[in-house]
Amino acid sequence: MKITHILNGDALAMNFPEGILGEKIIFRECLVDGPVDFDSFEEFIIGRSKYLTKTFPGAQEQSYIPYVSDELEKIMTRADSDRIYCWFEADLFCQVNFWCAISLLKDHEGEIGLVLPKMDLHTGFGGLSADELWDAFRNPRILSSNERNILTELWRLFKKKKPKEAKSLALTLEKELPFLIPAIQAWEDSIPHGDYPGKPKAILAAISKELKTDEFKYVFREFHRRLPIYGYGDLITRRLWEEIKLED
Helix, strand or coil: CEEEEECHHHHHHCCCCCCCCCCCCCCCCCCCCCCCCCCHHHHHHHHHHHHHHHHHHHHHHHHHHHHCCCHHHHHHHCCCEEEEECCCCCCCCCCHHHHHHHCCCCCCCCCEEECCCCCCCCHHHHHHHHHHHHHHHHHCCCCHHHHHHHHHHHHHHHCCHHHHHHHHHHHHCCCCCCHHHHHHHHHHHHHHHHCCCCCHHHHHHHHHHCCCCHHHHHHHHHHHHHEEEHCCHHHHHHHHHHHHHHCC
């Protein structure tokens, strides 16, 4: 039996305990940001590549193809005999990527486990020691067929921008996977309506006013402290911040 670990980013890959055996696949996407609803995997790769290189100029330093897309293709080509461990956190950024990863494994007949240790949303895997990562690996949440189907459906609903339907569906797993509801609520709260720009932008603007500063590093630090549920890094947060400045 072969073991595969799907890791939520390069930071975890760099700190991954050497003694945990298995192939590592690095999920390098940020699907919480930008278009995700495409008719085929090929269109998905092209569309995401265009969006990311246009929106984040630094992304051009690493070509989406193969830096990101090859890792996604590896997920889809796992043998059914593989045991797969998905290392994803509870914040919205990570959860959307996790739902996508499970959807790519929808035909996988082998066992899939979620490694989601108890952690502070402010630090995530980066705040865990090697021993703590080992403990998490020893106690994965083995996903049932029903749970995998619902997680796959959550990805479809995210693509279709239907948070209310996603929340209703996640409620059926509230006992088994309680982290789903907070992440979906954060997603719903982020959607603009009327004059309201969505919670992330509203909080960024409020922080700037409260701290009386336009210095992004200070605003970002406070944003991360107040809303760790979003899991946004500095690139996504800066894009939102710059949009606020343009709208003023």
